[in-house]
Amino acid sequence: MSTGKNPGRHPAIPATLRHDRFVAFAFASAHLLLETDDDGRIAFAAGARCGLTDRTTEDLVGQSLFDLLPAEEHAFIRMLLARLIEGGKLDLTHVVMRTVAGQRSAMMMGGCRLPNHPNRCFLGFTIASGLTERMAGRCLPELKIFVESLERRLSVAGVAEHDQRLSLLAVEGLAGMPASDAIRGDVEAYLLSVSSNGDAAVRLNDERYAVLHNADLTREEIASDIGRLLVRHGADDLCDALHVWQLPVQGGDMPLSDVARALSYTLQTFAAGRPGALGIADVNSAVVDMLQSTIGRVGQVRRILEQRDFHLAYQPIVNLVTGKLHHVEALMRVGDSASPAEFIAFAERVGLICDLDLLVLQTALDALKAAHDQKRAIPDIAINLSAVTLNSPLMVEQLQTVLRPYGIIARKLLIEVTETAAVHDFRGLNQTLDRLRRMGLRVCLDDVGSGTTSFLSLNELRVDYAKLDGRIVRGALTNSRDRAILHSIVEIARHINIELIAEQVETDAQLHHLRQLGVRYGQGYLFGKPSASLSNLDQGMPSRPARRTGKQVSWE
Structure with a gap:
């Protein structure tokens, strides 16, 4: 028997409900709704005032949208409206508004056009917190800020099923143009208008930019659009110096975090490299x-870390007064290479240095535990940790997690802090070093006098030891400048009660000079080469140390 109902169809929806439903959806996703004409004149306003008026929201009607913006944001918003008028849809975009109190307010703006209402732009504004900081009308000022958000941007794009591309832009000669500031302002407004969320463009230097955008925007379109901007400013000559490269950002089986690291490294190289080095003649292929x-x-580094495809070699550090072994330094070795310097530098530049440091630390702890379990004498071990790692907010917690299972054995570690040239927050690093000491670890400042580790680091950081750079140690006997630097470091260390360790001690003459200066500890081929086993280390200085002459030795 028929019930008179068709289960395959939805019941009729009253027109009022359909209207109210769309209104509800609009206010569920936006704080403020504005309807404007194509010139930005507001015809309708509803919702929260969002600080844009000190009266009612309806009082915004009749004003221009541009009255609610900082002047620097005008060119950017005009380009957004032009894209909305042309395409009919504007994805959520980071815009900067100006409140009635004169403050800048970050908002997300989305928009659409309706077929039955030509010459109307329907805009929704949402007050946003936690957005990447950018100046009104300007690209992000620092690559670091852009890179930090790159993985998140790629993840969001993946969830939203939006393919992304990264375009690199160079306008060679722009910096020398009389109207460079005005040209740059329009170029940045354009790049922001096409970028993902309106804040995914970064200024790399005075002539280079990078922008993350939807994959349907081609490099030819970008070049054409910016070319028109240059012509508008009378900078026709720059059109031939305009180059755009475009990179896909899909990583296949590679984690998005590693794709972001590879893109970051490429951006750093692009920002620092000479134009010819990046294949301007062959526009896209080189980049x-x-x-x-x-x-x-990046994939190779990741595999080495996951498989622990490296080993440690241990080099003795002796007391120059007694000749007894004081501790050893754990030196990382990858494959057959004697020096891991390039591998470590790359890991640092792509953001994998923290993972690497923690694995090296754990490997050294495993060696200590094995020696302890076999009832063998256990030397103290120095481990290199970069200042980048130690400045990571989660580093100490991760370090404690690694150390905890090893108990008192972990107190045999001495931490050598490397790459302090990158440190700008000595106060924060000192707090980390103090926490390490409270955990029973000692701390050494590496490569003092090398140029990368300055006298400022020696003076500012609270450490137990400082390691003299081997170049200074070698040069002090023949070079007055190196000798003056060495003597100054010794004097500073004496006043702030820090013990010194000399690197690359190779000759009796160097040993004698260091003793005269009061340097207490030394490391170098005079005392022993790095050994793959802790049990193979000499327990002191050889009775007849050999001089090293001729071929230069490669050192860590």
């Missing part, structure tokens, strides 16, 4: 090849 090569290298 694409660079990215693909970097992705391969």
Whole structure:
């Protein structure tokens, strides 16, 4: 028997409900709704005032949208409206508004056009917190800020099923143009208008930019659009100096975090490199090849870390007065290479240095535990940790997690802090070093006098030891400048009660000079080469140390 109902169809929806439903959806996703004409004149306003008026929201009607913006944001918003008028849809975009109190307010703006209402722009504004900081009308000022958000941006794009591309832009000669500031302002407004969320463009230097955007925007379109901007400013000559490269950002099986690292490294190289080095003559292939090569290298580093495909070699550090072994330094070795310097530098530049440091630390702890379990004498071990790692907010917690299972054995570690040239927050680093000491660890400042570790680091950081750079140690006997630097470091260390360790001690003459200066500890081929086993280390200085002459030795 028929019930008169068709289960395959929805019941009729009253027109009022359909209207109210769309209104509800609009206010569920936006704080403020504005309807404007194509010139930005507001015809309708509803919702929260969002600080844009000190009266009612309806009082915004009749004003221009541009009255609610800082002047620097005008060119950017005009380009957004032009894209909305042309395409009919505007994805959520980071815009900067100006409140009635004169403050800048970050908002997300989305928009659409309706077929039955030509010459109308329907805009929704949401007050946003936690957005990447950018100046009104300007690209992000620092690559670091852009890179930090890159993985998140790629993840969001993946969830939203939006393919992304990264375009690199160079306008060679722009910096020398009389109207460079005005040209740059329009170029940045354009890049922001096409970027993901309106804040995914970064100024790399005075002539280079990078922008993350939807994949349907081609590099030819970008070049054409910016070319028109240059012509508008009378800078026709720059059109021939305009170059755009475009990179896909899909990583296949590679984690998005590693894709972001490879893109970051490519951007750093692009920002620092000479134009010719990046294949301007062969427009796109050189930069694409660079990215693909970097992705391969990041994958290789990741595999080495996951498989622990490295080993440690231990070099003795002796007391120069007694000749007794004081501790050893754990030196990382990858494959057959004697020096891991390039591998470590790359890991640091692509953001994998923290993972590497923690694995090296754990490997050294495993060696200590094995020696302890076999009832063998256990030397103290120095481990290199970069200042980048130690400045990581989660580092101490991760370090404690690694150390905890080893108990009192972990107190045999001495932490050598490397790459302090990158440190800008000595106060924060000192807090980390103090926490390490409370955990029973001692701390050494590496490579003092090398140029990368300055006298400022020696003076500012609270450490137990400082390691003299080997170049200074070697040069002090023949070079007055190196000798003056060495003597100054010794004097400073004496006043602030820090013990010194000399690197690359190779001759009796160097040993005698260091003793005269009061340097207490030394490391170098005079006392022993790095050994793969803790049990093979000499327990002191050889009775007849040999001089090293001729071929220069490669050192860590």
